[in-house]
Amino acid sequence: MVIIMKIIKTYLSLQTKKRIEVIDITDKVSKEILKSGITNGFAIIYVPHTTAAVTINEPDPALFEDIIKTYTKLVPIEGSYKHNEKYSGIPREQNAHAHILSSFIKPTVVVSIEDEKLELGTWQAILFLEFDGPRNRKVYVKVMGD
Amino acid sequence: MVIIMKIIKTYLSLQTKKRIEVIDITDKVSKEILKSGITNGFAIIYVPHTTAAVTINEPDPALFEDIIKTYTKLVPIEGSYKHNEKYSGIPREQNAHAHILSSFIKPTVVVSIEDEKLELGTWQAILFLEFDGPRNRKVYVKVMGD
Amino acid sequence: MVIIMKIIKTYLSLQTKKRIEVIDITDKVSKEILKSGITNGFAIIYVPHTTAAVTINEPDPALFEDIIKTYTKLVPIEGSYKHNEKYSGIPREQNAHAHILSSFIKPTVVVSIEDEKLELGTWQAILFLEFDGPRNRKVYVKVMGD
Secondary structure, eight states: OEEOEEEEEEEEEEEOOSSSEEEEOHHHHHHHHHHHTOOSEEEEEEOOOSSEEEEEEOOOHHHHHHHHHHHHHHSOSSSOOHHHHHTTTOGGGOOHHHHHHHHHHOSEEEEEEETTEEOOOTTOEEEEEESSOSOEEEEEEEEEEO | OEEOEEEEEEEEEEEOOSSSEEEEOHHHHHHHHHHHTOOSEEEEEEOOOSSEEEEEEOOOHHHHHHHHHHHHHHSOSSSOOHHHHHTTTOGGGOOHHHHHHHHHHOSEEEEEEETTEEOOOTTOEEEEEESSOSOEEEEEEEEEEO | OEEOEEEEEEEEEEEOOSSSEEEEOHHHHHHHHHHHTOOSEEEEEEOOOSSEEEEEEOOOHHHHHHHHHHHHHHSOSSSOOHHHHHTTTOGGGOOHHHHHHHHHHOSEEEEEEETTEEOOOTTOEEEEEESSOSOEEEEEEEEEEO
């Protein structure tokens, strides 16, 4: 299929509520895809922050607890971190764990679009990972296709 | 170079054989790229499952053992997981470890295509990561370019 | 916006200096984007190696130390690895930790381009992760857009 390429840039905002939190943003992202008018192509879902990330998995609240427990067991909030020492006395900068988790999981996923919809598997959802909230966060959604 | 964009969607199937397994799917993905007829562009290789993932590394069976051992040391199969409690009694749902690993590694990679081939480094292969098999699995391959 | 698609392939080289090292390559990548002449689209930043990776985070040297310490705590350099046994006696191949970290973090990120610039958040930088240096390394930059 030969297509005329379109590129649409949009974004969504969210207010996180907890220090560490998993938030299902599938509906919000889907709305941006629909608004773009692009029916076939792909979307880059991108978090422009260094203490958050985005991933894909099942939107099960019980699983969200397991994810948070496991992530913070692997990269503890309370640790001996040079970044936290450097900014000691600044409460908002005691967040090396969040940077490290974000560097590990990364702030972006690329998802195919078919028939104006994110082509996710049956159990998949787009999950925003807050590692240092509560904060106002943005997610860029760049859509390319026809 | 100005190109006429094409978008081809295809997928491959595989039957995994073990609970946790690393499978080199480079040849299968390469065949889909060739079939697409696209010579220059990129491919989104996407696993539509929440208990598997895809990555890139050397296809060395000894390394596959190390990967499996390390991943399951970091995220043990037998752990105290809310997701498993919620579905206690359902053997097929005792898989929180698989969801967590999938959320960490994520179900997608994007690879450049040049001359109808995946532009991988010398030692690189596309690796399917099964975390909760054996199961029938699909991998979407979306190819864009000219 | 309807666009004529262009695809430009380029790459950058770097010489790493340490066994494990985090290197900010944002400026180098940005130069390749500018050279491509593409103003709006996206870039695939891709490491064609199996013992390195690429991620996005804050370019803070104190944080780099925390990242290295945490990564090698999770996946120790000195461990009991089949890959290292298989190549025992070959010093350059005692690098299972590097393969495993690379398989976990993966060798690629996709970033949007707007106005000839990588659309990074305020604190974000493109970080090359060396897990088995010092080595000569390449990073592919594939740019698509108009």
